[in-house]
Amino acid sequence: QYAASLALIREAQVRIAPFAKVTPVHTCATLNALVSDDDVDVELYFKCETFQKGGAFKFRGAVNAVMCLTETEASKGVVTHSSGNHAGALALAAGVRGIPSYIVVPEGCPQCKLDAIATYGGVITRCRPTVSDREAAAAKIQSETGATLIPPYNFGPVICGQGTIGAEFLDQVPDLNVVVVPISGGGMISGIATAVKGINPRCAVVAAEPVGAAGDAADTAASKARGTLVSDMAVPDTIADGLKAKMGDLTWPIVRDKVDEVVTVEEGEIVAAMKLVFERMKLVVEPSGAVGLAAVLSPQFKKVVTTTAAATTAAGAAAGAAGGGGGVVEVKGTERQTVKVGVVLCGGNLDMAALFAAYARP
Numbered sequence: 054q055y056a057a058s059l060a061l062i063r064e065a066q067v068r069i070a071p072f073a074k075v076t077p078v079h080t081c082a083t084l085n086a087l088v089s090d091d092d093v094d095v096e097l098y099f100k101c102e103t104f105q106k107g108g109a110f111k112f113r114g115a116v117n118a119v120m121c122l123t124e125t126e127a128s129k130g131v132v133t134h135s136s137g138n139h140a141g142a143l144a145l146a147a148g149v150r151g152i153p154s155y156i157v158v159p160e161g162c163p164q165c166k167l168d169a170i171a172t173y174g175g176v177i178t179r180c181r182p183t184v185s186d187r188e189a190a191a192a193k194i195q196s197e198t199g200a201t202l203i204p205p206y207n208f209g210p211v212i213c214g215q216g217t218i219g220a221e222f223l224d225q226v227p228d229l230n231v232v233v234v235p236i237s238g239g240g241m242i243s244g245i246a247t248a249v250k251g252i253n254p255r256c257a258v259v260a261a262e263p264v265g266a267a268g269d270a271a272d273t274a275a276s277k278a279r280g281t282l283v284s285d286m287a288v289p290d291t292i293a294d295g296l297k298a299k300m301g302d303l304t305w306p307i308v309r310d311k312v313d314e315v316v317t318v319e320e321g322e323i324v325a326a327m328k329l330v331f332e333r334m335k336l337v338v339e340p341s342g343a344v345g346l347a348a349v350l351s352p353q354f355k356k357v358v359t360t361t362a363a364a365t366t367a368a369g370a371a372a373g374a375a376g377g378g379g380g381v382v383e384v385k386g387t388e389r390q391t392v393k394v395g396v397v398l399c400g401g402n403l404d405m406a407a408l409f410a411a412y413a414r415p
Contacts, residue, residue, distance in 0.1 A: 055247065055303075055306060055307050055310075056208075056209040056212050056213075056243070056303040056304075056307070057209060057212040057213045057216055057243060057244055057247045057307065058247065058251070059220075059247060059248055059251030059252065061209075061213045061216075062213050062216035062217055062219070062220055062244065062247060062248050062251075063220065064213070065113075065117045065210070065213040065214050065216065065217050066217045066220060066221070068117055068120050068121075069113055069116050069117050069120070069214060069217065072106070072112075072116045072120075072146075072149055073105065073106060073112055073113050073116060073217070074104060074105055074106060075221060076100060076101050076102050076103075076104045076105050076218075076221070077101050077104060078098050078099060078100055078101065078222070078225045078226060078395075079098075079099045079101055079334060079336070080096070080097065080098060080099065081097065081099070081333055081334050083329075083333045084097050084329060084333060084334070084346070085097055087329075087350065088349055088350060088354070088358075088394075090355075092362070092389065092390065093358055093359075093362050093389065093390045093391070093392055094389055094390070094391045094392070095349075095358060095391075095392050095394055096391060096392070096393045096394065097349065097394050097395075097396055098222075098225075098226045098229065098393065098394065098395045098396070099334070099336075099346075099395075099396050099397075099398050100218060100221075100222050100225075100395060100396070100397045100398065101336065101398050102218065102342070102397060102398060102399050102400060103336060103337060103338055103342060103398050103399075103400060103401030104401075106142075106145060107138070107141050107142045107145045107169065107173075107402075108138070108141075108169070108400060108401050108402040109138040109141075109142065109295075109339075109342070109399060109400030109401065109402055110138075110215060110218055110241055110397070110399045110400065111135075111138040111139040111141070111142035111143075111205075111215075111400075112142040112145060112146060113214040113215055113217050113218065114139070114142070114206075114208075114210070114211035114212065114213075114214030114215045114240060114241075114244070115139060115142035115143040115145070115146040115203065115211070115214070116142075116145075116146040116149060116214065117210050117211070117213060117214030117217075118131075118143075118146070118203045118208065118210040118211050118214065119131060119143070119146040119147055119149070119150050119152070119203070120146075120150065121210045122150075122201060126201045127150060127152045127201075128152065129152075129153075129198060129199040129200050129201065130147065130152050130153030130154060130155060130198060130199075130200040130201070131143060131147050131152065131153070131154050131155070131200055131201050131202075131203045132154070132155040132156075132157070132191050132194045132195050132198065132200040132201070132202055132203070133154075133155075133156060133157065133191060133202065133203045133204065133205060134156075134157035134158075134159070134180070134187035134188060134190065134191040134204075134205065135156065135157070135158065135187075135205045136158070136159055136161070136162055136166075136182075136294050136295055136297060136298070137158065137162045137163060137166030137167075137169075137170075137294065137295060137402065138166065138295055138341075138400050138402060139205035139206075140156040140157075140158055140162075140166065140170050140175065140205075141166055141169040141170045141173060141175070141402070143156065143175070143203055144156055144169075144170050144173035144174055144175030145173040147173075147174070147175070148173055148174050153176070153198075153200070154173075154174065154175045154176065155175070155176045155178065155191075155194045155198060155200055156170050156175040156176065156177050156178070157178045157179075157180055157187055157190040157191045157194065158170065158177055158178070158179055158180070159179070159180055159181065159182035159183075159186070159187055160179060160180070160181060160182050161182050161294060162294065163294060163402070163403075163404040164404055164406065165402055165403065165404040165405070165406075166402050166404075169402065178190055178194065182288070182297070183288065184288075184298065184299065204301075205238060205240065205298065206237070206238030206239055206240025206241070206243075206298065206301065206304060207238060207239075207240065207300075207301030207302065207303045207304055208240070208303070209303065211240050212240050212243045212244045212247075212303065212304065212307075213244060214244070215240050215241040215243070215244035215245065216243075216244025216245060216247050216248045217244070217248070218241070218244070218245050218248075218397060219232065219244065219245035219246070219247070219248030219249045219252075220248040220252065222245075222249075222395055222397075223248070223249060223252045223253060223256075226393065226395060227253075228393060229249075229253075229256055229393050229394070229395045230255075230256060230257065230361045230365060230392050230393050230394065231256065231257045231258075231259060231357060231358075231361055231392065231393070231394045231395065232245060232249050232256060232257070232258050232259070232394075232395040232396075232397070233259045233261055233316075233345045233348055233349055233394060233395065233396045233397065234246075234258065234259070234260060234261065234345060234397045234399075235260075235261045235262075235293070235296055235341055235342070235344040235345050235397065235399055236260040236261065236262050236273050236296070236300075236308070236312075236315075237295065237296035237297060237298045237299075237341075238298035238299060238300060238301060238304060239273070239300040239301070239304030239305065239307070239308050240304055241397070241399060242258065242260055242304075242307075242308060242312060243303070243304045243307035243308060243311075245258065245397070246258040246307055246308070246311035246312055247307060247311060250311050255364070257313040257314065257357065257360075257361055258311060258312050258313055259312070259313060259314045259315070259316055259348065259354075259357055260273055260277075260308065260312050260314070260315045260316070261315075261316055261318060261344045261345045261347065261348035261349075262274055262296070262315055262316070262317050262318070262344070262348075263289055263291040263293045263296055263317070263318055263319075263320070263323060263344055264289065264317045264318065264319060265287070265289030265290045265291045265320075266289075266290040266291065266320055267287070267290060268319065269286070269287060270286055270287050270288065270289030270290070270291070271286075271289075271315070271317045272284070272286040272299055272300070273300065273308065273315050274315040274317050276300065276305065276308070276309070277308070277309070277312070277315050280309070282300060282302075282305045282309075284299055286299075291320060291323075291340070292320060292323060292324070292340040293323055293339075293340040293341040293343075293344055294339075294340065294341065295339065295340075295341035295342075295399075295400060296341045296344060314356075314357055316348035316351055316353045316354055316357070317348075317351075317353070318344055318347040318348050318351055322347040322350065322351060323340050323343055323344055323347045324340075325347070325350070326343040326344070326346040326347035326350060327339075327340060327343040329346065329350075330343055330346060330398070336398065336401070337401045337403055337405075338398050338400070338401050338403070339400045339401055339402050339403040340403075341399060341400055342398045342399045342400040342401055343398070345396040345397050345398065345399070346396055346398070349394060349396055358392050358394075361392050362390045362392050365390065365392065
């Protein structure tokens with residue numbers, strides 16, 4: 054048994070529909086050309102969660118969890134710990150239902166995210182940037198207020214809420230071959246992988262993970278390689294401030310069983326991906342939100358494209374032999390192959406103060 058299922062995700066879609074946005078899918082010919090080669094055309098489809106309420110995907114899981122509360126539970130409010138986006142999302146979701154929200158935010162959170170939490174009515178408590186400190190502070194508030202803890206990722210209703218991204222994405226682009234999702238605690242990719250594999254088991258799900266400045270903090274990659282949850286690695290020192298958590302006992306089994314590959318990225322690759330999104334797509338994306346594109350642009354992703362192209366060719370040949378197309382591309386002779394890759398731009402809450410300060414200089 055997993056913490057999420059396609060049926061539960063479909064229920065979450067209905068539950069959050071009055072509150073969450075259906076986010077757009079954008080394309081970019083320039084980026085397609087960058088990742089294509091002589092043999093394979095790669096078409097990129099960007100799921101722009103940057104346009105979600107609160108500026109990131111987190112609102113989906115937060116509002117699903119809040120709307121699942123009983124009236125008695127809701128009356129005492131909600132509490133969470135988060136590096137920013139889940140914090141703002143939960144404060145916003147609590148405001149939608151008209152209940153209190155208590156938000157534990159670790160040091161290092163960008164000021165723009167703190168400002169958003171306050172604007173949405175969240176009561177902020179700061180703590181040191183470790184999972185244990187975050188959890189201890191949240192537990193203290195919970196004991197004092199009776200508020201319901203809404204974890205940022207390791208929680209069924211949150212996972213199912215985030216899974217609506219995957220269901221929605223395949224509604225918009227039904228023939229995706231690969232979906233690339235940034236990973237940290239694993240709530241988003243657990244939900245998306247559950248939805249994607251439930252709708253189209255042949256669609257590959259790839260996790261994009263920062264290794265951190267020291268290059269030693271890719272715990273998802275290590276866990277997948279060893280086949281067991283690795284929890285003793287350092288917290289990544291990364292500009293992707295939303296990707297510093299570790300998988301939990303609910304997210305890891307889904308990642309273990311439903312995520313096909315992990316592609317790791319370095320800090321410079323994240324910055325380069327952000328620059329491309331800004332310059333070529335004219336979209337605002339935070340570092341965490343650009344990690345998926347950074348993975349697609351990395352040399353490691355060539356293996357994913359090659360494997361997917363080969364699998365698509367084999368499936369097309371098998372379907373052709375059986376007398377049906379099966380919804381895949383059949384490659385004949387020297388025809389170029391096409392691999393359709395979905396990339397989740399998961400957030401756009403970037404602190405722009407330094408940029409605007411530079412423009413304001415006389």
